[in-house]
Amino acid sequence: MSKIECLSVDKNLSEFEYCRLKPINRNVSEFSFKLKLHDTINDLTANYELLQKFNRYSPIGINYTLNIxxxxxxxxxxxxxxxxxxxxNNYINLNHSCPFKDYIQLEKFYARHDRLPLPILSGEYLFKTSWFVKQKLRVQTEEVQAELKDAGAEHCRTLQKVEVPTVRDNFMQRKR
Known part of the structure; x- marks a missing residue:
């Protein structure tokens, strides 16, 4: 990640104690935030959107809303x-059903494209989240993932090495 912005829209409900990126090496930055909750949350909905930069940031098909x-x-x-x-999972305390109390915290997270089951194409990405409590916007984040190079190509090469047996192969094995 190369840039992060966190915004608490309603400071009466929640406030960021910190929201930061810490560079680990040239290609990796860890993302951490701590969102202090001033009230118990019993109804939390999140919207996730992934955009890729071409001439400008354009949606690539992931825009998902979820009742947490x-x-x-x-x-x-x-x-x-x-x-x-x-x-x-190993970086965030948001791992149980409602109610949410005290704080929501993410510590030392970095995006590992090699753990995704789908290939990621080379390019720059923007990941936006919007968090709603009782259908009102309360928190927004925007994370810019710097240039990913050949992440998808490497993943595709790995997938190409896997041989999938065909119906004919299965038939021939049964005959032996």
Whole structure:
């Protein structure tokens, strides 16, 4: 990540104690934030959007809204979101159903494209989140992922090395 912006829209409900990027090396930065909650949250909804930069940031098909409280009650119904939360599982304390009290904290997280089940094309990405409590916008974040080079190509090469047996192969093995 090369840039991060965190905004608490309603400071009566929540406030960022910190929101920062810490460079680890030339290509990796760790993202950390601590959002202090001034009130208990029983209804939390989040919208996630992924955009890729061409001439400007353009949507690439991921714009997803999720009721967080319902999600943690039954994770099986939301496969896409489970991939996202599994990436952050060891870094965030947002891992249970409502109510949420005290704070929401993410520590030393960095995006690892090699842990995604889908290839990522080379380019610059913007990941936006909007958090709603009782259908009112309360918090926004924007993370810019710096240039990813050949992340998707390498992943595709790995996938090409895997041989998938065909129906004919299965038939021939049964005959032997």
């Amino acid at each position: 409280c319902k999600y943690f009650t039954n994770r099986k119904n939301e496969k896409f979101v489970t991939i996202f939360f599994d990436l952050m």
